[in-house]
Amino acid sequence: MGETGGAAAPLLPREDGKAHGRGGATCAQTLGNVVVSIVGTGVLGLPYAFSAAGWVAGSLGVAAAGCATLYCMLLLVDCRDKLAEEETEEPCHVHYTYGDLGEKCFGTIGRSLTEIFILVSQAGGSVAYLVFIGENLHSIFGQSMSPAGFIFAILLPVQIALSFIRSLSTLSPFSIFADICNVLAMAMVIRKDLQLIDHPFANRNTFNGVWAIPFTFGVAAFCFEGFSMTLALESSMAERRKFRLVLSQAVMGIIVVYACFGVCGYLAYGEATKDIITLNLPNNWSSAAVKVGLCIALAFTFPVMMHPIHEIIETRFRSSGWFQKLSHNVHGAEWLGLHSSRIVMVAILAVVASFIPAFGSYVSFVGSTVCALLSFVLPTIFHLIIVGSSMSLCRRVLDYGFLIFGLVFAGYGLFNTFSSH
DSSP: OOTTTSSOOOOOBOTTSOBSSTTOBOHHHHHHHHHHHHOSGGGGGHHHHHHHHOHHHHHHHHHHHHHHHHHHHHHHHHHHHHHHHHTTSOGGGOOOOHHHHHHHHHHHHHHHHHHHHHHHHHHHHHHHHHHHHHHHHHHHSTTTOOHHHHIIIIIHHHHHHHTTOOOHHHHHHHHHHHHHHHHHHHHHHHHHHHHHOSSTTTTOOSOOOGGGHHHHHHHHHHHTOGGGGHHHHHHTBSSGGGHHHHHHHHHHHHHHHHHHHHHHHHHHHGGGOOSSGGGGSOSSHHHHHHHHHHHHHHHHHHHHHHHHHHHHHHHHHHHSHHHHHHHHHSTTHHHHHHHHHHHHHHHHHHHHHHTOOOHHHHHHHHHHTHHHIIIIIHHHHHHHHHTGGGSOHHHHHHHHHHHHHHHHHHHHHHHHHHHHO
16 A cells, blocks of 8 residues: 555655656556555545535535645645755656655754654554454454454464565555455445435435534545655656646545545435444445455555555664674574564554554544644645745745644644543
């Protein structure tokens, strides 16, 4: 899946900046890469968010989250272009990561802070995987054990074994399989929805109050979580000047799909809509097959989500003096230490997942805190610092508006979570 969004790993640039393919990705390939970087398991929680806010308010929340995310994605591209101008190089020859922008603005602290947000976001998405799989397995084999039991008895041993696979190319087919299963699950839900919808808008709320909107916006923000892949996707494209158009087309298409799926799910099940819409499906062989296929695909995609986490932690280990000394003095200590760190991280996330009370509330919390900071706050800060002097007053006001909104929204997410407990 994408670096933060729960989708299949896209076509990424090599160290020389060219994509894994001759000449880079075409517009069509980039369009597909954007989609698989963004669309993930979070979409299956949208109907529940619509039931909380109302179908009109939910649609507006998804549209607002998508448009805001698109705007901030384009800010990162503007930052990269401005830095290219300052280095008197062609933009197509300059390649920056999200962490590079943080370092340009605030030095080592900026890079570290940006990478911490990415790390926490990846961990949040990984935990969502475990919760999702545990809940769906429990819905199929409910009599055998609890969702937490499935996480520890089945998922944890499998993920520990898969953590020893270090090659992403080995796991990439499962990422594609996961996206196919996501599409099948959405198609089955919509088909079942259409069968259930008799008087579609009867007893269905359009707007459940202002305070329901942040919950829906948080879920929607989580669904657009592939944010930190923006510059990598742009660098992978052969004709990078067309990236803005391709990205805009992809995001607008995703907004429409998300809104339609959320509305259909809520209109079909109403107040009975569960926080994972697949749990509303009937207990028959076709529903079970889709759920099991989705769980298997996500189980094998989980290591892809964990890869950035392992990479950051292992880099820290290798750069530390005590670990270098231990590896030099003790045979096999490096291999044992690095793989032990992988096992420990998987175990920690499994423990966290076992304590998550509700998938929908968890997704909204991650979306309204970490995703808000990563998708709205940092990009506007970087843009104001790097491009600010050449911007018009209206553009600066708009950036400050997004910055304040991101901070307030993240603060509200934290306050709402702690006050509810």
